[in-house]
Amino acid sequence: MELSAADRRLLAALEGGLPLAPRPYGAVGEAAGMSEEEVLARLARLQEDGLVKRLGLIVRHHEIGYRANAMVVWKVPEDEADRLGAAMAACPGVTLCYRRRASPPQWPYNLYCMIHGRARPAVLDRIEAIAATLDLAACPRAVLFSIRRFKQRGARYFARQAEAE
Numbered sequence: 001m002e003l004s005a006a007d008r009r010l011l012a013a014l015e016g017g018l019p020l021a022p023r024p025y026g027a028v029g030e031a032a033g034m035s036e037e038e039v040l041a042r043l044a045r046l047q048e049d050g051l052v053k054r055l056g057l058i059v060r061h062h063e064i065g066y067r068a069n070a071m072v073v074w075k076v077p078e079d080e081a082d083r084l085g086a087a088m089a090a091c092p093g094v095t096l097c098y099r100r101r102a103s104p105p106q107w108p109y110n111l112y113c114m115i116h117g118r119a120r121p122a123v124l125d126r127i128e129a130i131a132a133t134l135d136l137a138a139c140p141r142a143v144l145f146s147i148r149r150f151k152q153r154g155a156r157y158f159a160r161q162a163e164a165e
Contacts, residue, residue: 001049008158009033010042011052015156018055062149066116068123072130073109075102075140081111087134088113093126108140120145 003011013032018024025043026036034042046052061069076084081099088111089097096114113130117123124143131137 001051003051006032006034006038007042007046010039011046012158015158061116065118068117068120069146070115070117070120070123070127071144071146072113072115072127073142073144074111074113074136075108076111076136078110084134084136085111088130091130091133093117093123094130109142 009032010028013028019027021027023036025039029036029039032039043052043055047054074084085097085099088094093115094113095116096112098112099110100112102108102110115123115126117126123145127141127143131139131141
């Protein structure tokens, strides 16, 4: 699909993320030369067309004191993964939950969740509570605490184009 000049301006205005403003889509529209309503309509169309997959939020949890961050990987019965994933995502403390295909025998895990906490013992307690609530005590799991942070940023639609110019 060919992008219009207005779509390109909109995506370029979004590359740095949504501004912290009372009306962030209005601010993006101002930068892209369009109204807030046009921004929302264009984004909806770009999502419907599959050119924009999602808009997400990056929370800089480390800066607000959440330094014990664990990805918990679970090996759950495949026919229960959807149900367990939905239930796990609703558990207090779970900030992200999704499925992935297992790669046995090296990596048998098919359900992933992220838990952020201020201290490791509290995160480990939360994991045990989730296991007890969802009856997962018999399911193999691994707890992978973050030891390094990488820069997080949104999609860059025009980076290669800008480098080439």
